[in-house]
Amino acid sequence: MTSLRERIGELFMIGYPGTDPSAASDLIQRHHVGGIILFTRNIRNAAHAREVCLHLQELRARVSDMPLFIAIDQEGGCVARITEGVTIFPGNMALGATGSEEFARQAGRVTARELAALGITVNFAPVLDISTLPRNPGVGARSFGSDPAMVSRLASAMISGLQENGLCAAAKHFPGLGEARIDSHDDLPVVDHPRARIEKVELAPFRAAVKAGVAFVMTAHCSFPALDETGAPATLSAPLLKDLLRGRMKYEGVVITDCLEMGAVEKRYEAPQSARLAFHAGADMLLICHTREKQVAAIDSLARSAETGEIDEERIDQSSARIRSIKENLKNIPAESAYTPQTKLSEEIAARAVTLVQNENNFVPLRLRHSDRLVVVTPRFEVLTKVEDAAQHNKGFLNEVKRFHQNLTHLEISVRPDAGEIRRTIEKCANADVLIILTYNLHLNPPQRECVQALLDLGRPAVVAAVRDPHDLAFISGAEATIATYSFRKCSLKALAGVLFGKIKAEGSLPIRLQ
Numbered sequence: 001m002t003s004l005r006e007r008i009g010e011l012f013m014i015g016y017p018g019t020d021p022s023a024a025s026d027l028i029q030r031h032h033v034g035g036i037i038l039f040t041r042n043i044r045n046a047a048h049a050r051e052v053c054l055h056l057q058e059l060r061a062r063v064s065d066m067p068l069f070i071a072i073d074q075e076g077g078c079v080a081r082i083t084e085g086v087t088i089f090p091g092n093m094a095l096g097a098t099g100s101e102e103f104a105r106q107a108g109r110v111t112a113r114e115l116a117a118l119g120i121t122v123n124f125a126p127v128l129d130i131s132t133l134p135r136n137p138g139v140g141a142r143s144f145g146s147d148p149a150m151v152s153r154l155a156s157a158m159i160s161g162l163q164e165n166g167l168c169a170a171a172k173h174f175p176g177l178g179e180a181r182i183d184s185h186d187d188l189p190v191v192d193h194p195r196a197r198i199e200k201v202e203l204a205p206f207r208a209a210v211k212a213g214v215a216f217v218m219t220a221h222c223s224f225p226a227l228d229e230t231g232a233p234a235t236l237s238a239p240l241l242k243d244l245l246r247g248r249m250k251y252e253g254v255v256i257t258d259c260l261e262m263g264a265v266e267k268r269y270e271a272p273q274s275a276r277l278a279f280h281a282g283a284d285m286l287l288i289c290h291t292r293e294k295q296v297a298a299i300d301s302l303a304r305s306a307e308t309g310e311i312d313e314e315r316i317d318q319s320s321a322r323i324r325s326i327k328e329n330l331k332n333i334p335a336e337s338a339y340t341p342q343t344k345l346s347e348e349i350a351a352r353a354v355t356l357v358q359n360e361n362n363f364v365p366l367r368l369r370h371s372d373r374l375v376v377v378t379p380r381f382e383v384l385t386k387v388e389d390a391a392q393h394n395k396g397f398l399n400e401v402k403r404f405h406q407n408l409t410h411l412e413i414s415v416r417p418d419a420g421e422i423r424r425t426i427e428k429c430a431n432a433d434v435l436i437i438l439t440y441n442l443h444l445n446p447p448q449r450e451c452v453q454a455l456l457d458l459g460r461p462a463v464v465a466a467v468r469d470p471h472d473l474a475f476i477s478g479a480e481a482t483i484a485t486y487s488f489r490k491c492s493l494k495a496l497a498g499v500l501f502g503k504i505k506a507e508g509s510l511p512i513r514l515q
Contacts, residue, residue: 004313006064007320008303010034011279013069013256015289019044021055027292028059028068031299034323035069037289038120039081046085046118053119066327069168069285071122074111077141077487078468086114087341090487092127092154093470094353096145096511097486101157103349108161108169114339116166121330124170124218126158128205130178134443134515138183140469141486145511148201152208159212168326170216171209173258174245175227175234176202177220184221184264188233195226203249210251215326217245219257219283221264232281233264236274241282254322256285261294270294272301279311284319343491350491354499355484355508357473363480364463365502368405368434375409375432376401377425377455379440379448381488382415396490400497401436415445422451429455435462436500437479440488442472449475465496474514484510 002010009032016024019042027033036056043049053070060068072081077091089095089107108126115123130151131143144151155171162169173184175198180189191198206217219235228239235257245251260266260274269277271294275286279302286302288295305311356364368374376398398410409432413425429435437455442448456462456478463481466472470484483499483506485492498504 004306004316005303006032007316008032008306009299010066010323011285011302011316011319012295012299013037013071013285013287014295015039015042016292017041019048019052021052021059024056025059027295028056029063031296032063033068033295033299035071035122035285037071037287039289043082046082046114049082049120050118057119066324067121067330069122069327070120071124072115072120073124074115075125075127075142076107076111077489079142085341087111087343087346088489088491089346090350090353090485090489090492091141092144093131093141093511094350094486094492094508095154095158096143096150097353097355097484097508098349099150099509099511100352101153103352104154104157105161106345107349108158109165110339110342110345112162112165112167114341117339120167122168122170122216123162124172124216125162126155126169126171127173128155128171128209129173129176130201130205131512132201133179133181134471134474136178136180137444138180138185139177140441140471143178146513147511148204150511151205155205156208156212159209159214163213163215166331168215170218170256171206171214172218173220173222174206174217175220175224175240176206177222178202180222184258184262186263187267188221188223188264190223190225190231192225198224198226207249210249214253216254216256217251219255219278221258221262235260235265235283236277236281238281246282252322254284254326255282257283257287259287259289260298261288261290271298274298275302276305276311279319284322346489346491347494350485350487350489351495351498351504353486353492353508354495354504354506355470355510356481356499356506357470357484357510357514358479358482360480363461364483364500364506366405366434366463366500370407372405372433373407373409373431374401374405374434374436375411375429377411377413377429377435377437379413379415379438381440397438397493397497400494401500404497404501413448413451415440416447417451418447422447422454425451426454426458429460430458432460435460437462437464439464439466439468439472439476441468442466443469443475452476453478463500467492467496470510470512471514484508
């Protein structure tokens with residue numbers, strides 16, 4: 001029989017610093033946390049991730065017969081914590097551009113088999129937020145697209161692919177962050193749409209996920225006044241979690257908060273208070289990703305509330321039962337060796353996703369003479385949002401282009417270039433015969449937009465490729481051709497080069513409305 005303190009600890013999922021999982025030993029063995037979330041800071045590569053998971057479960061086995069949830073954000077696209085030794089897919093919006101449920105299911109299947117072989121048990125994916133607001137800073141290409149029916153179809157397929165192959169999926173961020181005008185990592189967004197609109201658009205994919213039997217639903221730190229007139233974030237809202245998700249939508253799985261250290265919550269409540277409020281509102285698990293002192297304080301506070309009777313033990317038992325029902329079926333003991341990355345599948349999805357949005361006079365595929373001076377302008381692939389924690393270089397794209405054309409000059413610009421950098425870039429492009437320009441969330445970065453538009457105003461023949469959010473393409477004019485890849489991953493840049501030089505036919509369709 002577990003003690004009350006042990007049952008309280010089971011309600012928490014925590015992160016820890018560094019690459020040594022022993023840093024979590026006290027929280028696992030003394031505070032009895034039920035789950036660990038891994039970030040890039042914790043794992044060097046797939047082989048190391050396997051060692052970490054094994055060590056964490058060994059720590060847990062000393063104090064409990066129930067395994068830990070070991071979770072990760074391996075969405076594909078711009079959010080992937082492990083980038084070596086596993087398949088990196090181009091992400092949800094690329095899948096949306098293919099329109100293929102089978103691709104979504106296969107991406108889920110491969111991701112699940114690879115992560116399960118490492119000992120990971122939960123993938124905080126897929127993102128179910130609908131991309132209807134171009135200036136949304138936190139969702140973008142993490143979304144499947146702007147059509148609720150399409151998002152529902154592909155999300156359900158991905159959930160099936162994940163959960164039929166040994167991994168728990170998590171539908172996020174309930175009830176939908178697509179219309180958030182600020183990033184909840186920074187502050188609290190407010191979505192002011194009427195209930196009827198939210199029911200029709202934002203909630204549609206979550207109803208599909210519930211029907212698909214998704215193991216976890218992750219809450220949004222976002223206010224929906226039409227659904228809760230108090231203006232409380234969904235994470236702390238009983239009308240949203242108890243009345244809507246549990247009551248009307250009949251969800252029976254585990255409700256987990258997004259990280260309680262994010263600005264939308266932390267600017268208003270300290271961790272002990274937000275943990276109590278979220279649990280009272282209907283959350284089963286409380287996610288605190290970074291700070292040990294806050295994790296311990298929240299656990300102690302919830303335990304005291306239980307010991308004094310402020311929290312009913314029956315309520316604790318309900319959450320414990322939901323958690324246990326999933327854990328009893330976990331079998332993800334790290335394998336002796338991981339799966340071989342399915343590079344061919346990721347490249348096939350990326351190639352099918354590439355979308356030729358505009359192509360005046362069939363400018364693409366490019367028809368270059370050996371003597372033509374090609375200038376390729378690429379942004380540095382920097383971390384743009386707080387949900388990302390690693391970027392990648394763009395040399396792979398240059399190598400692919402050089403396979404087709406050798407007379408090439410490469411210019412790398414900052415995501416937010418200053419006036420001097422813009423001037424120098426323009427000077428270096430003035431004599432180009434053809435320009436290839438990549439954009440990287442240009443629509444949210446006015447200096448990058450100014451630079452790219454100035455290059456197009458030179459009047460040189462140019463193709464612009466948005467290698468992240470395709471909304472970029474609505475913010476520039478004057479290019480002979482525009483392309484969306486939805487991803488800056490290696491598979492997508494290889495596909496882009498193939499389309500530019502006629503090796504691949506662009507077959508993708510825009511899964512959003514350009515605004």
